Amino acid sequence: MKLRRNIKPLVLLHECGTTMLELVEGAIAKQELQVLRSYFRGLNSILKEDIDAINNGAPIIGTHFAFPAELFYCFDAVPICFETLSYLSSAVLTNGSEDFYDAASNFGIPYHACTSQKGVVGMTLKPDYFDVDAIAIPTAPCDNTIGMYQFFSEARNIPVIAADMPYRHNERGYKYYAQELRKMVDDLAKILHQEPDYDKLRKAVSYSSNSIKYQEEINNLRAATPCPLESMINPMGACVQNFFAGRPQKETFYKEVAELARDRVKKGVKAPGMEEEIRSYWPYMSIFFSIEFCEWMDRELNMSLVCDMFNHFFFEPIKENATVDEMFEGLAKQSMEYPMVRQSESFADVFLDDTLFLAKKFNVDCAVFTAHIGCKQSVSVIQILKEVLKDELGIPLLTIELDIGDKRLTSIETIKKRVREFKKTLL
Amino acid sequence: MEAYEAYRGYLNMDKGDFNRFLSMYKVDNNTFLTDWKNNGKKVIGYYCSYLPEEIIHAAGMLPYRIKGVENVDFIKSDAILSRFNCTYVRSTLNLILNQKYEFLDGLLIANTCDHVRRIYDVLNYQKDFKTPLFFISLPHLFSNEGWNWVKDEIYLFRESLMKSYNLKISDDDTKNAVILYNENRKLMNEIGSLRANRRPPLTGTEFSKICLVNSSIRKDYANKELKKVLSYLKSRKELKDNEYRARLMVIGSSIDNPAFISILEHANSIVIADAICSQSRSFLEKMVWKPEGYEKSSDPIKELVGATYGRVLCPRMMNFHKERLKQIEELVRKHKVDGVVLQRIEFCDLHGIENSFLQHELKEQLDVPVLNIDREYFLGDIGRLRTRVEAFIEKIERRK
Ligand code: SF4
Ligand code: SF4
Numbered sequence: 001m002k003l004r005r006n007i008k009p010l011v012l013l014h015e016c017g018t019t020m021l022e023l024v025e026g027a028i029a030k031q032e033l034q035v036l037r038s039y040f041r042g043l044n045s046i047l048k049e050d051i052d053a054i055n056n057g058a059p060i061i062g063t064h065f066a067f068p069a070e071l072f073y074c075f076d077a078v079p080i081c082f083e084t085l086s087y088l089s090s091a092v093l094t095n096g097s098e099d100f101y102d103a104a105s106n107f108g109i110p111y112h113a114c115t116s117q118k119g120v121v122g123m124t125l126k127p128d129y130f131d132v133d134a135i136a137i138p139t140a141p142c143d144n145t146i147g148m149y150q151f152f153s154e155a156r157n158i159p160v161i162a163a164d165m166p167y168r169h170n171e172r173g174y175k176y177y178a179q180e181l182r183k184m185v186d187d188l189a190k191i192l193h194q195e196p197d198y199d200k201l202r203k204a205v206s207y208s209s210n211s212i213k214y215q216e217e218i219n220n221l222r223a224a225t226p227c228p229l230e231s232m233i234n235p236m237g238a239c240v241q242n243f244f245a246g247r248p249q250k251e252t253f254y255k256e257v258a259e260l261a262r263d264r265v266k267k268g269v270k271a272p273g274m275e276e277e278i279r280s281y282w283p284y285m286s287i288f289f290s291i292e293f294c295e296w297m298d299r300e301l302n303m304s305l306v307c308d309m310f311n312h313f314f315f316e317p318i319k320e321n322a323t324v325d326e327m328f329e330g331l332a333k334q335s336m337e338y339p340m341v342r343q344s345e346s347f348a349d350v351f352l353d354d355t356l357f358l359a360k361k362f363n364v365d366c367a368v369f370t371a372h373i374g375c376k377q378s379v380s381v382i383q384i385l386k387e388v389l390k391d392e393l394g395i396p397l398l399t400i401e402l403d404i405g406d407k408r409l410t411s412i413e414t415i416k417k418r419v420r421e422f423k424k425t426l427l
Numbered sequence: 428m429e430a431y432e433a434y435r436g437y438l439n440m441d442k443g444d445f446n447r448f449l450s451m452y453k454v455d456n457n458t459f460l461t462d463w464k465n466n467g468k469k470v471i472g473y474y475c476s477y478l479p480e481e482i483i484h485a486a487g488m489l490p491y492r493i494k495g496v497e498n499v500d501f502i503k504s505d506a507i508l509s510r511f512n513c514t515y516v517r518s519t520l521n522l523i524l525n526q527k528y529e530f531l532d533g534l535l536i537a538n539t540c541d542h543v544r545r546i547y548d549v550l551n552y553q554k555d556f557k558t559p560l561f562f563i564s565l566p567h568l569f570s571n572e573g574w575n576w577v578k579d580e581i582y583l584f585r586e587s588l589m590k591s592y593n594l595k596i597s598d599d600d601t602k603n604a605v606i607l608y609n610e611n612r613k614l615m616n617e618i619g620s621l622r623a624n625r626r627p628p629l630t631g632t633e634f635s636k637i638c639l640v641n642s643s644i645r646k647d648y649a650n651k652e653l654k655k656v657l658s659y660l661k662s663r664k665e666l667k668d669n670e671y672r673a674r675l676m677v678i679g680s681s682i683d684n685p686a687f688i689s690i691l692e693h694a695n696s697i698v699i700a701d702a703i704c705s706q707s708r709s710f711l712e713k714m715v716w717k718p719e720g721y722e723k724s725s726d727p728i729k730e731l732v733g734a735t736y737g738r739v740l741c742p743r744m745m746n747f748h749k750e751r752l753k754q755i756e757e758l759v760r761k762h763k764v765d766g767v768v769l770q771r772i773e774f775c776d777l778h779g780i781e782n783s784f785l786q787h788e789l790k791e792q793l794d795v796p797v798l799n800i801d802r803e804y805f806l807g808d809i810g811r812l813r814t815r816v817e818a819f820i821e822k823i824e825r826r827k
Contacts, residue, residue: 108783108799112511112774139567139745143541146567146745147780154748155784162745164573167538167564172579179572347562348548371509376774379509380545384552401511 006131007054009089009123010080014047016092032272035229038256039236042249043088050078059192062120062132062152063242066141066165066341068331070246071185073204074196080132081242086119087288088239090405096289097122101406109151114144114374115405121148124156132158134191136184138335140165141345142377161187169336169346178325178332198324204246205327209317214254219312221261223362226276228264231294231305233257234286238310241339275302278426281364282308283355283385283397284371284378285340288405290412301416303423306362310339314354348381352388359395366426367397368419372404398422440655448652452639452685454497459644460530463489469532469592474519474546475539476709476739477565479731481608482585484646485600486592488532492642492705494683495519495804497527507549513772514804515681516542520549523556533591535584537563539743540777559591565736567745569716577736581728601727604646608734611646614653615710621660622699623762628663631675631698632689635682638706673823676700676764678755679782680772686806691768694817700762702755704741714738715750742781751781752788759793766823768816770800796823 021040024033054060058078063069065083072079090097100122101115107125109118123130135152137145139162153160163180166173185196221228244250270276273295286308287293297303315337318330335341343351359367367389371379386397400418402410440448450456464470469488473480480490495518503524504517522528536547550556563580566573585596618637621628629637637656641649673696681704682688688698701707714737724730740751758764767789771778782799789797798819800812 108786110771110776110779110783110801113776113780143743143776144780146743147776150742150745150748151780151784155787162568164566164568164570166566166576167544176572176576348545348551371511373511374776376509376511376513376776377541377545379511380542381548382509383507384549387552401509 005054006128007051007060008129009085010047010051010054013085013088013092014044014051017044017047020092033230034260035233035236035257038253038260039240042240042244042253046244046247046249050080053078059133060131061188062135062137062158064137064145064149065116065238065242066138066145066335066338066345067136067163067242068181068245068335069242070201070204070208071181071331072136072188073246074185074198074201075188075192075194077192077194082120083116084239084243085123086116087405088243089119090115090289091235091291096407097405098408100126107155109148112373113148114142114372115403116374117144117148118374119405121151124152124158134158134188135160136163136188137161138163138165138341141341142375144374159191161191165336165341165345167346169342169350174329174333174336177336178329181328181332198327201324201327202322205318205322205331206320207248207251208245209320211251211254212313212315212317214251214258215313217258218254218261219307219361221258221265222306224265225279225363226270226274227279227304227306227362228261228269228271229257230271230274231286231297232291234282234305234308234311235288235291235294238285238288238308238339241310271298273299274304276304277302278366278423279304279306279362279364281306281355281359281362281367282370283351283358283367284309284369284375285404286310287370287402287412287415289403289407290415293412293415296416297419301420301423303419305368306364307358309343309354312339312354312358313337314339314342344375344377348384351378351381352385355385356388356392359389359393364395366422367395368422369397369399370404371399371401373401373409374403396422396426440659445656445659448640448656449633449636451643452636454527454643457640457643459648460489460491463645464530470530471533471535471561471588472528472531473535474543475537476704476741477539477735478535478537478563479581479584479735480646481601481604481727481731481734482581482588482596483535484607485596485604486588486594487600489645491531493519493528493534494639494643494705495522496684498522498805508545511774512545513542513680513774515683515772516546518804520546523550524553531558533559533561533588535561535563537565539565539741540775542774561587561591565743567743569736569744569746571718574718574732574736578728578732581731581735585728598727601731605727605730605734607646607650609712610650611641611653612710612712614650614657615641616712618653618657618660619707619710625763626667626670627697627699628660628666630666630689631677631692631701632685634698635685635688635706638709639683639685642705642709671695671697673697673765673820674699674763676702676755676758676762676767677770678702678767678785679770679778680775681705682770684804684806687802690806690809690812691816693813694820696816696820698768700758700764702740702751702758704739707758708739708741711738711740711754715740715754716747742777748781748784752785752792755785755789756793759795764795765827766796766798766819768798768800768819770802772804773801796826 061079063079069079097119100119103122103125104118152158163184315334389395471483472493483490498518504521538544769782
C-alpha cells in the first residue's frame with residue numbers, strides 16, 4: 001500500500017506539549033499542577049513514539065474515541081483518535097482548531113456538526129497537512145460519527161472500515177459486536193498486508209487492564225471531601241482513555257494520579273489552590289477548548305468539577321489469561337460500555353441512572369450540563385435529566401449551550417459568567 | 428370506512444375524487460382514519476421507512492407514519508427538547524403532547540437518527556403519556572450479520588405486539604401483508620414513474636400528497652384507490668401546454684409539507700423526482716442489498732427484512748453512499764432532471780453532512796446544477812426561499 005505521510009498536527013502537538021511541559025517544570029513549584037505534568041509526560045512520549053514509528057514506515061490508522069484502540073496493536077501501525085486530535089488541537093494550539101473547522105465549513109459541512117470530527121475533516125482538507133492510511137471505527141454513538149466518517153471515505157478516498165455497534169447493550173448485542181470487531185481485524189489485515197499478532201494484542205490489553213484498577217481507585221478517592229484531585233483531570237482523562245489506550249503510558253498516568261490522590265486523602269490535603277465550597281458533577285463533558293477553565297473553577301470560583309461523564313468507568317478489566325475469543329468479547333463489551341458510548345448509544349435510562357449514581361457517589365451539590373451543539377442525542381435528554389436529578393436528589397442542573405471545541409459559539413467569559421452566577425444561587 | 432367506500436363505490440376517479448383523495452393528507456380530512464377509529468380499530472404510529480409496517484398491518488391495525496405538518500408552535504416540545512433538535516422532531520413531539528395523536532394505540536420508533544431515537548426516551552419519561560412504546564434496533568451497516576439482527580428484531584417486535592394487545596399474528600397474516608405491501612410499492616412506483624414523462628400528468632406537490640395519504644391509510648384500501656389514481660392520471664389531460672422551465676429533483680430530509688414542494692414549483696418549474704424517505708425512498712421496489720447466497724424464502728419475516736433493511740437507502744447507513752449516489756444518478760437520467768435541490772432541516776446532521784459531499788459529486792460527476800437549502804420543517808422565510816428558487820431556475824435556463 002502507498003502510505004500517506006502528512007502528519008503536521010502530530011508534530012505541532014508534540015512541539016506545543018514539550019514547550020508546555022518545559023515551562024511548567026521550569027517555572028512552577030513542584031507540588032503544583034502535578035496531574036498536568038503527568039499528562040504531558042505521557043502525551044509527549046506517545047506523540048514522539050508515534051512520529052518516529054510513522055517516519056519509519058508504520059501505517060497510520062485513524063480511529064474513534066468509542067473504539068478499543070488496543071486492537072490496533074496487533075499490527076505494526078499507529079492509531080490516531082480523530083476526536084482526541086480535534087480537541088487536543090483546540091486546547092493546545094495557539095489558534096485552537098478554528099482554521100480546521102472553517103475549512104470543513106467551506107467544504108459544506110454544516111455549522112452544527114460535531115467539532116470533534118470537524119477538526120480532523122478540516123485538517124485533511126488542508127493541502128499536505130494530515131493524512132491517514134486507513135480508518136477503523138464503530139458506527140456509534142451518533143449521527144455525526146455516521147456522517148462524518150463517510151466524508152473520509154467518499155470525499156478523501158480513505159478506506160474506512162466500520163464495526164456495527166448495536167443499540168441493544170445486552171448479551172446478544174455484545175456477541176454481535178465481538179463478531180464485528182473480529183471482521184474488522186480481518187479487513188484491516190488485508191488492507192495493511194499484515195497478519196494480526198495476538199500476543200501483541202494481549203500486551204496492549206494488559207496495559208489497559210492494569211490502568212482500570214488505578215482508575216477505579218481514583219474514582220473512589222475522588223468521592224472524598226475535599227476532592228483530592230484538580231478538576232483538570234477530567235478533560236485530560238477524556239483524552240487518556242483513548243489516546244493512551246494499549247500503551248504503557250496509560251498505566252503510568254493512572255498510577256501516578258492514583259498515588260497522588262491516595263497521598264492527599266491520607267494527609268487530608270486538597271489539590272493546590274482549591275477551596276472546595278461547591279462540588280459539581282458534569283453529566284456530559286467538561287470544556288475542551290480552554291485549558292485554563294478547570295483551574296479557574298478550582299482556584300477562583302472554589303467550585304470543584306469532581307467528575308464528568310468521561311471519567312467514570314463501568315466495565316471490568318479483561319482477565320490476563322483470556323483466549324483470543326475472550327479478548328474480542330471483552331473488548332466488545334468494554335467499548336460498548338465506554339464512557340459516553342454507554343450513555344449515548346442506547347436508551348436514556350442508562351444515562352439517567354449513571355448520572356444519579358455518580359452525583360450520589362461523589363456527593364455533589366449541583367450538576368452542569370454542557371449542551372454541545374454537535375451532540376443532538378445528548379441535548380435531547382437534558383430536560384428529563386434535570387427533572388430526575390431534582391426529584392430524586394434535590395440537585396439543581398445548569399445547562400450551558402456551547403460548542404465544546406469552539407470558543408466562537410459561546411466564549412469562555414460567558415461560560416464562566418453562567419457558572420459563577422449559578423454558584424451564587426447555591427450558597 | 429364502509430360509509431366512505433359505499434359513497435365512492437368502484438367508480439373511476441374524476442378530478443373531484445382525485446382532489447378529495449389528496450386532501451386526506453391532513454388528519455382532519457382523513458375519512459379513512461376517522462371511520463377506522465369509529466369502528467374501534469387500532470392505529471400504531473411509526474417514525475421511519477425502515478420499520479416493518481407489514482407486521483402492524485398483519486395485526487389488523489393501521490400503521491400511520493408520524494407527521495408534524497399541522498403543528499403551530501413548540502411550546503410543549505421545547506420544554507423537553509433542545510433548540511438543537513430538528514424541527515420535524517420538535518413538531519411531532521409537540522403534536523403528541525398536545526393530544527393531537529390521541530388516536531394512536533401504540534408508537535413504534537427505531538434508532539434511525541439521534542433526534543428520533545430520543546423521542547422514545549422522552550415519551551417514556553412522561554408520566555401522563557400512556558400509549559405503549561415499541562422499539563426496533565437497526566444496524567448502521569449492510570452485512571449478513573446485520574440482516575440476521577434485523578430478522579430477530581422483527582420477530583421480537585411481532586411478539587411484543589401480540590403480547591401487548593393479546594392477539595395472534597400468524598405467518599399467513601404476515602405473508603398476506605407482505606404481498607399487499609409489495610403491490611403497494613409497485614403501484615406507487617408506477618405513479619412515480621409518470622413523473623419521468625416529458626409532460627408529467629401530475630405535479631410534485633400532488634405526488635407528495637399521494638405519498639402522505641398512502642402512509643396514513645391501510646394498504647388494502649390504498650391499493651384500490653391508487654389503481655384509480657393511476658388510471659385517472661394516465662388519462663388526465665397534460666397539465667400544461669408548454670414545457671416547464673425546469674425539471675427538479677429534491678433530495679434530503681423528509682418533506683411532509685406539500686407547501687414546500689409547491690414553493691419549489693412556483694416559478695413554473697416542476698418537481699419530477701426525489702430521493703426522500705417520506706416519498707420515493709419508502710417504496711422504491713428494488714432491493715439494494717442482499718446477503719450472500721440470498722434466496723427468496725417462504726418465511727415472510729425474511730421477506731420483510733429485504734423489504735425494509737435491504738431496500739431503503741438512507742444516509743444513516745454508513746457503507747452505502749455510492750449506491751445512494753448511483754440511485755440519484757439513475758433518477759437524474761431517467762427523469763431528465765435539469766437541477767437538483769438539496770435540502771435539509773436545520774440541525775439534521777445526517778442529511779446535512781451527506782448533502783455537503785453530494786453537492787460536490789453532483790456538480791463534478793453529473794454536471795447538474797445544485798441548489799443547497801437549509802430550512803425549517805415548518806415554512807418560514809418563504810419570500811427568501813422563493814427568490815433563491817427563482818434565481819436557481821434562471822441559472823438552469825441559462826445553461827439550456
Ligand atoms: S460529542 Fe456527541 S456528536 Fe460529538 S462525537 Fe460525541 S456523541 Fe458524537
Ligand atoms: S430531518 Fe434529519 S434530524 Fe430530523 S428526523 Fe429526519 S433524519 Fe432526523
